[in-house]
């Protein structure tokens with residue numbers, strides 16, 4: 001793991017404290033590294049209409065894109081658990097959209113699992129599939 005990887009995990013842990021999760025009580029934090037070098041953190045934000053929930057990963061990715069980042073170099077996600085937290089299918093599809101090449105999954109005990117884009121969502125549906 002690089003120093004940048006460690007910084008991403010630390011930021012994901014920090015913003016996890018801001019998670020709005022009164023329904024699941026499962027707090028998640030994420031952080032992404034933009035091409036500018038800036039790190040953006042995000043937490044899960046739940047809703048009484050459960051399906052409106054936004055996962056931590058998507059919060060962080062959308063913050064980076066909204067700030068003008070055109071490329072995201074890495075993503076870290078952290079939650080409490082026996083194993084490092086695993087991004088949901090919807091977040092994997094968003095990770096595919098922005099072709100994030102390096103994904104770090106961690107828990108609070110600092111167990112870390114690293115994956116490439118192809119490992120996290122093999123054969124993802126992408127804009128190339130829309131070409132006719």
Ligand code: THU
Pocket residue numbers: 021024026027028043044045046053054055056057077085086087088091
């Ligand atoms: N959640 C995330 O934010 N990221 C993940 O990788 C897994 C799930 C959130 C969604 C919901 O608020 C809570 O965790 C329980 O599913």
